[in-house]
Amino acid sequence: MWFYFFGQYLSSFCFFAGAMFADFSLSSYRPTSTSNPDDHPGWRNRVVHYWPIALASVGLLLGSVPPENPEYATWSRVIFNFFEKYIAPGEGISTRRTQLIVIDDTDRTIASFGAIFLVFSILCSPSFQRFLAQAPFVFYGNISFAMYLLHGMFIRIPLQWTVIHILPTLVSDALEYDDSKDGDTMVELLCESWTCQFTLAALFLVWFTLLSVSCVLWKNYVDVLGIQFSRWGEEVVTGKRKVAVVDVEPFARFDRYFKKNAGEPWLWLKKNGSINVKKDQ
Numbered sequence: 001m002w003f004y005f006f007g008q009y010l011s012s013f014c015f016f017a018g019a020m021f022a023d024f025s026l027s028s029y030r031p032t033s034t035s036n037p038d039d040h041p042g043w044r045n046r047v048v049h050y051w052p053i054a055l056a057s058v059g060l061l062l063g064s065v066p067p068e069n070p071e072y073a074t075w076s077r078v079i080f081n082f083f084e085k086y087i088a089p090g091e092g093i094s095t096r097r098t099q100l101i102v103i104d105d106t107d108r109t110i111a112s113f114g115a116i117f118l119v120f121s122i123l124c125s126p127s128f129q130r131f132l133a134q135a136p137f138v139f140y141g142n143i144s145f146a147m148y149l150l151h152g153m154f155i156r157i158p159l160q161w162t163v164i165h166i167l168p169t170l171v172s173d174a175l176e177y178d179d180s181k182d183g184d185t186m187v188e189l190l191c192e193s194w195t196c197q198f199t200l201a202a203l204f205l206v207w208f209t210l211l212s213v214s215c216v217l218w219k220n221y222v223d224v225l226g227i228q229f230s231r232w233g234e235e236v237v238t239g240k241r242k243v244a245v246v247d248v249e250p251f252a253r254f255d256r257y258f259k260k261n262a263g264e265p266w267l268w269l270k271k272n273g274s275i276n277v278k279k280d281q
Contacts, residue, residue: 010105010112017116025123052125055117062114067107083110146215146223154211162203163189171196 062079070076084106122128131137140147164187167174174196178186191200235241 010109014112014116017112021116021119021123052121052128056121056125056128059114059117059119059121062110062117065107065110065114067111070107079110080106083113087113140212143212143215143219146218147211150214150218151211154207154214158210159204159207162207163200167191167196167200167203171199174200 061075065076065079066072070080087106087109122132164175171191171193173193174189174191176188176190178188180186191197232241236243
């Protein structure tokens with residue numbers, strides 16, 4: 001219905017899938033697999049127990065399809081062609097007003113379906129939930145929002161700087177430089193040798209550790225300040241906290257001007273013709 005009436009595409013599809021899963025995770029009626037053979041004897045027990053694992057495997061397979069050059073391998077080429085033919089626009093799923101997925105978003109569509117399958121399989125599998133309840137997963141779950149906020153900056157600044165400036169000093173065959181006609185230098189990451197790949201992996205681990213530490217600091221300090229400020233604003237708006245106007249310029253001038261020329265807000269709005277508001281409203 002959303003696609004039909006509003007013509008939105010992949011981002012809204014993922015948003016509503018996430019909202020649905022959030023409600024689904026709170027439901028006590030969702031189907032979960034069981035390892036008790038008395039509940040579903042024979043083949044039914046095996047199906048009920050193993051279908052989340054099968055669905056998670058499909059999700060991981062879809063999520064591993066490379067966004068660039070999927071035609072290089074047979075398995076990724078088959079998956080990409082299937083989504084491009086049957087799901088993405090052109091020949092794929094459509095409504096009367098719009099196609100389901102935006103053109104040239106086939107790679108993101110595949111990854112989105114993979115993530116949706118994976119999340120759904122976790123919600124229906126107590127085994128997966130127990131596995132993900134271990135300390136390392138809980139740790140990164142607690143800092144996941146901070147990582148969502150910070151990862152882009154860390155990729156574009158420290159990681160890019162490390163690859164361009166530090167990696168070539170350690171390995172000679174890491175980068176290839178190409179001077180364009182506009183005077184800019186294009187840099188391409190090659191890293192074909194095992195030495196280069198091992199060095200790059202070590203630098204990435206150092207970068208990821210730095211990102212994780214920054215996320216912990218953000219959660220412990222910046223998020224706390226944001227919560228405190230939100231609570232302060234809520235108390236001010238609800239009248240639980242009184243905020244006095246500081247008797248210094250320019251706040252005092254604004255306060256006097258407002259009291260002199262505006263009076264009650266509804267009268268000021270009516271006087272200036274901004275909006276027709278009755279006093280009882």
